[in-house]
Amino acid sequence: xxxxxxxxxxxxxxxxxxxxxxxxxxPRFERLPPLALDYLRLVGPAVLGAIAVSDVLxxxxxxxxxxxxxxxxxxxxxxxxxxxxxxxxLALGLLVAVALIAVLRAVGIA
Amino acid sequence: MVGIVASVAGFGIVFGLTARGAGFSIVETVAFSTxxxxxxxxxxxxxxxxxxxxxxxxxxxxxxxxxxxxxxxxALVPWLRxxxxxxxxxxxxxxxxxxxxxxxxxxxxxGFADRPGYxxxxxxxxxxxxxxxxxxxxxxxxxxxxxxTLGLDVVFPAAMAGLAVGLVTGRREVVALxxxxxxxxxxxxxxxxxxxxxxxxxxxxxxxxLMPRR
Numbered sequence: 001x002x003x004x005x006x007x008x009x010x011x012x013x014x015x016x017x018x019x020x021x022x023x024x025x026x027p028r029f030e031r032l033p034p035l036a037l038d039y040l041r042l043v044g045p046a047v048l049g050a051i052a053v054s055d056v057l058x059x060x061x062x063x064x065x066x067x068x069x070x071x072x073x074x075x076x077x078x079x080x081x082x083x084x085x086x087x088x089x090l091a092l093g094l095l096v097a098v099a100l101i102a103v104l105r106a107v108g109i110a
Numbered sequence: 111m112v113g114i115v116a117s118v119a120g121f122g123i124v125f126g127l128t129a130r131g132a133g134f135s136i137v138e139t140v141a142f143s144t145x146x147x148x149x150x151x152x153x154x155x156x157x158x159x160x161x162x163x164x165x166x167x168x169x170x171x172x173x174x175x176x177x178x179x180x181x182x183x184x185a186l187v188p189w190l191r192x193x194x195x196x197x198x199x200x201x202x203x204x205x206x207x208x209x210x211x212x213x214x215x216x217x218x219x220x221g222f223a224d225r226p227g228y229x230x231x232x233x234x235x236x237x238x239x240x241x242x243x244x245x246x247x248x249x250x251x252x253x254x255x256x257x258x259t260l261g262l263d264v265v266f267p268a269a270m271a272g273l274a275v276g277l278v279t280g281r282r283e284v285v286a287l288x289x290x291x292x293x294x295x296x297x298x299x300x301x302x303x304x305x306x307x308x309x310x311x312x313x314x315x316x317x318x319x320l321m322p323r324r
Contacts, residue, residue, distance in 0.1 A: 006138055020182070047290065049274040050290050052270040054298045054307050076261075077268045105258075
């Protein structure tokens with residue numbers, strides 16, 4: 001059984017772990033000024049929103065370049081976000097989004 | 111958290127299948143999911159291994175894809191900075207998109223850093239399902255329904271969007287979210303989606319800070 005790629009996994013860890021750990025472990029980050037703390041509290045909504053749009057609105061074009069993709073998946077994600085804003089219930093939003101896409105794909109629309 | 115677990119498990123199965131198709135042994139596949147533990151980078155690496163890319167190219171791409179974790183780690187500092195350093199070191203290894211999102215929303219809701227809540231989200235919600243599903247996918251993934259057919263591919267972006275909205279408690283958060291999303295989309299379309307996430311995640315909060323609190 002091949003174990004060669006375990007070495008690659010370790011190298012990938014070597015470039016992934018520092019990104020995950022440096023801010024959490026660096027002493028500088030333990031004593032941040034209030035402005036920096038305010039900034040970091042805003043990172044959550046910004047980065048999660050950025051991940052969502054990058055995932056659902058950006059696809060690969062014919063030449064592998066990023067292209068705007070607006071489909072039923074975007075509608076489902078927007079619907080989930082709207083439901084969370086309205087009802088403060090993520091499970092409901094996810095359920096509606098998945099059900100919508102599953103049904104649309106079953107009938108061949110999405 | 112159930113939706114996240116279903117999504118993670120669905121794509122863990124697909125990763126197991128992908129790794130097997132790319133010629134990974136079972137030990138190598140499990141090593142990827144436990145040691146690297148970063149879905150997007152794992153999929154990219156499996157594809158690059160299959161296509162015959164050199165390791166330095168794969169490692170470089172992994173570093174670029176996973177650079178966004180710097181933002182997650184930094185954003186958790188205000189909550190976790192009083193935890194013992196060895197514990198923070200362990201927490202860092204299981205810091206994924208999903209663990210970050212779930213724990214941050216949980217901390218905001220409670221108003222304090224809930225240590226068991228972090229571990230439950232990171233280990234119970236992501237690490238265990240991802241690794242069990244990887245193994246299941248490698249051993250018998252062909253028998254499992256395609257998660258895309260079931261609509262599970264929408265769970266991840268929908269959860270990220272929903273959790274982002276759940277973190278909005280005032281004008282600053284609204285501005286950070288809207289500008290972060292706009293910048294991310296523009297940068298993703300002109301450069302690359304990973305650059306978009308980093309740009310939106312860094313610049314959105316900076317613009318949000320310019321707003322008065324109320």
